[in-house]
Amino acid sequence: MKKINVGILIFNEVEVLDFAGPYEVFSRTRLEKGAESRKSNDSAPFKVFTVSVNDKTIKATGGLKVISDYTFFNSPKIDILIIPGGYGTRPLLNNEDVLNWIKSISNDSEIISSVCTGSLLLAKAGLLDGKRATTHWGAIGALKSINKNIQVIDNRRIVNDEIITSAGVSSGIDMAFMIVENLYGEQVASDTAKYIEFHRSKENV
Amino acid sequence: MKKINVGILIFNEVEVLDFAGPYEVFSRTRLEKGAESRKSNDSAPFKVFTVSVNDKTIKATGGLKVISDYTFFNSPKIDILIIPGGYGTRPLLNNEDVLNWIKSISNDSEIISSVCTGSLLLAKAGLLDGKRATTHWGAIGALKSINKNIQVIDNRRIVNDEIITSAGVSSGIDMAFMIVENLYGEQVASDTAKYIEFHRSKENV
Numbered sequence: 001m002k003k004i005n006v007g008i009l010i011f012n013e014v015e016v017l018d019f020a021g022p023y024e025v026f027s028r029t030r031l032e033k034g035a036e037s038r039k040s041n042d043s044a045p046f047k048v049f050t051v052s053v054n055d056k057t058i059k060a061t062g063g064l065k066v067i068s069d070y071t072f073f074n075s076p077k078i079d080i081l082i083i084p085g086g087y088g089t090r091p092l093l094n095n096e097d098v099l100n101w102i103k104s105i106s107n108d109s110e111i112i113s114s115v116c117t118g119s120l121l122l123a124k125a126g127l128l129d130g131k132r133a134t135t136h137w138g139a140i141g142a143l144k145s146i147n148k149n150i151q152v153i154d155n156r157r158i159v160n161d162e163i164i165t166s167a168g169v170s171s172g173i174d175m176a177f178m179i180v181e182n183l184y185g186e187q188v189a190s191d192t193a194k195y196i197e198f199h200r201s202k203e204n205v
Numbered sequence: 206m207k208k209i210n211v212g213i214l215i216f217n218e219v220e221v222l223d224f225a226g227p228y229e230v231f232s233r234t235r236l237e238k239g240a241e242s243r244k245s246n247d248s249a250p251f252k253v254f255t256v257s258v259n260d261k262t263i264k265a266t267g268g269l270k271v272i273s274d275y276t277f278f279n280s281p282k283i284d285i286l287i288i289p290g291g292y293g294t295r296p297l298l299n300n301e302d303v304l305n306w307i308k309s310i311s312n313d314s315e316i317i318s319s320v321c322t323g324s325l326l327l328a329k330a331g332l333l334d335g336k337r338a339t340t341h342w343g344a345i346g347a348l349k350s351i352n353k354n355i356q357v358i359d360n361r362r363i364v365n366d367e368i369i370t371s372a373g374v375s376s377g378i379d380m381a382f383m384i385v386e387n388l389y390g391e392q393v394a395s396d397t398a399k400y401i402e403f404h405r406s407k408e409n410v
Contacts, residue, residue: 016232017401020225020269024374027221027267035343039292041267048267057272062232062246062253064225065272067262087244136402138240157402168402169229170378196222197341197362197373199406 003047004183007078007105009118010050010058010068011098013088017169018115019060022082023048024196025176031184033191045184051075053097061086072101080179081109084172085116085136092121093146099125111179113164115172122163123147132161136168157204174201208252209388212283212310214323215255215263215273216303218293222374223320224265227287228253229401230381236389238396250389256280258302266291277306285384286314289377290321290341297326298351304330316384318369320377327368328352337366341373362409379406 006026008019026046030037037043052058052068059065070076083102092098102125106112114122119135122128123146132151135143140154153159157171158178166175177200181189193200211231213224231251235242242248257263257273264270275281288307297303307330311317319327324340327333328351337356340348345359358364362376363383371380382405386394398405 015229016225017229020221020229023267023269024220024222024225027269035341044267050269062228062249063274064228064232064255065274067270067272069268069270136240138400168400170401170403173375195343195373196375198375199404201404 001043001045004045004079005076006046006048006080006082007075008048008050008082008084010052010060010066010084011088011092012059013086014058014060014084015086015116015169016060016062016064018084018086018118018172019050019082021170021173022084022115022176023050025173025180025192026080028196029180029184029188029192031188033194035195038195049076051078053095072097078105078109080111081105081113082172083114083118083121085114085118085120085169089117089120093124102127111164113166113175113179115166115175116168117142119143119165120146122165123150127163128165131163132159133163133165134159134167135165138168155205157201173198174204206248206250209250209284210281211251211253211285211287212280213253213255213287213289215257215265215271215289216293216297217264218291219263219265219289220291220321220374221265221267221269223289223291223323223377224255224287226375226378227289227320227381228255230378230385230397231285233401234385234389234393234397236393238399240400243400254281256283258300277302283310283314285316286310286318287377288319288323288326290319290323290325290374294322294325298329307332316369318371318380318384320371320380321373322347324348324370325351327370328355332368333370336368337364338368338370339364339372340370343373360410362406378403
């Protein structure tokens with residue numbers, strides 16, 4: 001099976017659950033239900049990997065140390081891009097390498113998405129201009145201030161306007177399930193949710 | 206403020222969300238609500254760290270690479286022990302170093318807990334003898350087979366019988382919130398859940 005490449009950007013002070021939630025959902029998705037198919041990665045429809053700017057060792061919130069699979073210089077093609085959030089997004093808003101990388105990946109990716117304040121980076125890269133988008137409730141003002149042409153939505157868990165943005169932290173898990181559902185149907189998404197015993201917020205708030 | 210030490214065991218093929226969920230909850234808990242107090246770790250009531258057997262670089266499910274903060278040889282005192290699950294628990298069931306470590310930590314810890322199939326390790330270490338406990342729905346039989354004196358509960362997200370066990374994967378997030386609530390009250394737990402936009406499964410199923 002040709003796998004769909006899911007690339008997750010990680011950086012210092014990335015919020016742990018922002019990247020680990022979607023990582024879990026995509027890496028544990030299988031097209032058949034149950035535990036047996038999840039013993040191996042062979043049957044996984046997604047290939048999930050982390051990408052960092054240049055230093056491979058990242059310190060996430062709370063100090064969790066993660067080694068990225070790739071850097072900007074050697075990352076494979078990304079079909080689904082996930083930009084997580086966290087306070088570590090703030091210094092990256094002025095990092096041209098990061099903004100240019102996001103722009104260049106967005107030209108070739110099928111799906112561009114963010115969790116939490118990852119949307120600030122998408123906004124700064126110019127990808128949310130004229131679109132509806134959301135972010136963590138504590139960063140609604142920050143998102144508006146980056147670009148007045150973004151229609152910032154503050155009462156939805158996921159906003160899909162070509163680019164998919166989600167609200168704070170755990171919303172990224174629901175967003176990942178929505179992408180799985182759009183690609184493989186409701187049954188595959190709900191079987192995977194059952195495997196990880198996650199109660200999806202179907203009402204999208 | 207004297208911090209409460211939360212030690213999370215990690216190992217190859219640990220399920221990502223099993224450790225990352227509780228990591229997120231404990232590391233992002235603050236005694237005051239809102240985003241401001243979460244900009245720094247100074248105000249955190251918990252000090253969260255990961256512990257591995259001896260090799261510090263761990264490959265979690267899907268291939269996520271994590272570097273542990275400590276090994277069995279240099280871990281600080283653990284007040285709250287979290288044993289996550291994943292298929293990587295199976296080889297550890299015959300690892301005397303791991304079982305002895307769990308037993309020795311349990312003598313000095315305030316709280317011993319597991320997520321998902323982490324309960325298999327607690328059972329094998331003899332800590333669940335005569336107790337009620339739960340695990341991932343796919344491992345109910347495996348838990349029973351380790352010790353017939355465990356009263357295995359298959360319809361609860363969290364079982365608290367001196368030792369706290371939780372059901373599969375995401376249940377560990379609810380379990381972490383239950384521990385936070387027991388220590389600091391419902392308001393602190395729900396403020397933290399609001400910060401990470403997690404909908405707690407209060408009905409415990």
